[in-house]
Amino acid sequence: MMNVLNYLSVSMIPLLIFLIVINGVLNKRAVFEDFTEGAKNGFQIIVEIAPTIVGLIVAVGVLRTSGALDLLSEILSPAARVLCIPQELLPVSIVKMFSASGANGLLFDLFKEHGTDSVIGFTASVLLSCTETLFYTVSVYFMSVGIGKSRWTVPAGIGIAVFSLFISVWIAVRIVDG
Amino acid sequence: MVVLQIMSFTYTYDRLRKMDRYMLNYLWAGMLLVGMIVATIEGNLQAVCEGVIDSSKEAVELLFVMAGVVSMWNGMLYIANNSGMTDAMAKKMKPILRFLFPQLPLEHKAANYISANFIANILGLGWACTPTGIQAMKELKKLEVERGNPPGVASDEMCTFLLINISSLQLIPMNMIAYRSQYGSVNPVGVVGPALLATALTTTLAVVICKVMCGISKTKYKRGGFR
Numbered sequence: 394m395m396n397v398l399n400y401l402s403v404s405m406i407p408l409l410i411f412l413i414v415i416n417g418v419l420n421k422r423a424v425f426e427d428f429t430e431g432a433k434n435g436f437q438i439i440v441e442i443a444p445t446i447v448g449l450i451v452a453v454g455v456l457r458t459s460g461a462l463d464l465l466s467e468i469l470s471p472a473a474r475v476l477c478i479p480q481e482l483l484p485v486s487i488v489k490m491f492s493a494s495g496a497n498g499l500l501f502d503l504f505k506e507h508g509t510d511s512v513i514g515f516t517a518s519v520l521l522s523c524t525e526t527l528f529y530t531v532s533v534y535f536m537s538v539g540i541g542k543s544r545w546t547v548p549a550g551i552g553i554a555v556f557s558l559f560i561s562v563w564i565a566v567r568i569v570d571g
Numbered sequence: 572m573v574v575l576q577i578m579s580f581t582y583t584y585d586r587l588r589k590m591d592r593y594m595l596n597y598l599w600a601g602m603l604l605v606g607m608i609v610a611t612i613e614g615n616l617q618a619v620c621e622g623v624i625d626s627s628k629e630a631v632e633l634l635f636v637m638a639g640v641v642s643m644w645n646g647m648l649y650i651a652n653n654s655g656m657t658d659a660m661a662k663k664m665k666p667i668l669r670f671l672f673p674q675l676p677l678e679h680k681a682a683n684y685i686s687a688n689f690i691a692n693i694l695g696l697g698w699a700c701t702p703t704g705i706q707a708m709k710e711l712k713k714l715e716v717e718r719g720n721p722p723g724v725a726s727d728e729m730c731t732f733l734l735i736n737i738s739s740l741q742l743i744p745m746n747m748i749a750y751r752s753q754y755g756s757v758n759p760v761g762v763v764g765p766a767l768l769a770t771a772l773t774t775t776l777a778v779v780i781c782k783v784m785c786g787i788s789k790t791k792y793k794r795g796g797f798r
Contacts, residue, residue: 414647428647439634450627458619461605461606523766524738541724553738556773
């Protein structure tokens with residue numbers, strides 16, 4: 394199982410690149426010129442999203458180092474208890490909304506403290522696999538094209554995040570406890 | 572009574588709409604301000620000083636790594652686009668696009684980028700999704716300009732596209748498997764099935780929300796699914 398998945402993941406990117414390039418060559422396109430043009434545009438994309446990323450990561454850093462994140466988890470813990478969500482998972486699910494790398498750092502802490510196959514470790518594994526970073530996606534995708542009004546995306550995204558937390562716990566408890 | 576309720580509902584709705592423009596601004600400011608206040612109370616000022624410097628450095632390091640990967644994938648995207656590969660993808664994904672974006676003309680470039688983005692998401696290519704997503708948003712914005720709608724407001728298509736992205740489409744969470752085996756899991760692959768189930772459920776919820784919200788804005792505003 395592990396070997397098959399490993400092989401799949403290792404072969405996916407080379408296969409995709411092979412297909413894209415051979416398709417371009419067979420269609421008699423100037424592939425290298427197309428590529429460089431796209432890569433140039435890629436750098437522009439990075440320049441466009443750089444301020445957003447710096448702002449988000451700094452905000453998450455402040456939230457984490459100031460102790461505000463722990464405080465927020467403390468405040469939210471009664472609500473979590475009603476939904477049967479372990480309190481330890483709150484910081485990671487909050488940070489997950491802003492920054493994937495920040496969430497990974499907290500995930501590793503949970504792995505070290507509780508083990509990967511505990512209810513908490515397993516829930517965190519499922520949780521981080523089933524949703525993307527809400528505010529990162531909203532700000533990067535919308536701000537880089539100059540959309541200021543996001544309408545119902547943020548409330549809906551928060552709803553999905555809460556749902557995914559609930560679902561992850563529900564699944565993990567059933568898997569870990571048999 | 573009912574009238575009052577409706578009035579208060581429309582009032583809050585209007586307030587929310589006005590706030591919407593500043594939502595991310597308020598949120599970001601709130602994070603920083605609350606952080607500073609809590610740090611002062613709890614005596615973590617030193618940690619915050621270091622935290623600010625460290626995380627800005629971390630952001631730039633991330634951007635450096637991203638710059639290479641994003642440019643590479645954007646280059647590949649251009650090749651795929653110019654050789655007609657994304658056209659073929661959009662054609663193959665026609666039923667899905669028809670269902671999710673009923674108002675989107677399928678010959679529009681946005682359809683190509685949306686299909687490429689969905690495929691990159693399904694394969695779990697991570698940063699390959701960012702260029703396709705941004706190109707799709709740019710095309711969707713052009714579409715709104717063509718429709719004569721005011722710029723700067725997210726259309727139904729943009730909202731739907733974004734929520735589908737947030738709810739994740741990834742089939743195999745390769746990174747998570749790697750992390751789990753790195754931290755000594757006896758069964759790192761065990762996360763695949765549960766993650767797939769969770770992803771299917773969150774994506775279903777996202778689709779339902781999008782359908783309901785687009786339905787509301789259509790009955791309310793009637794044209795092109797736009798307020």
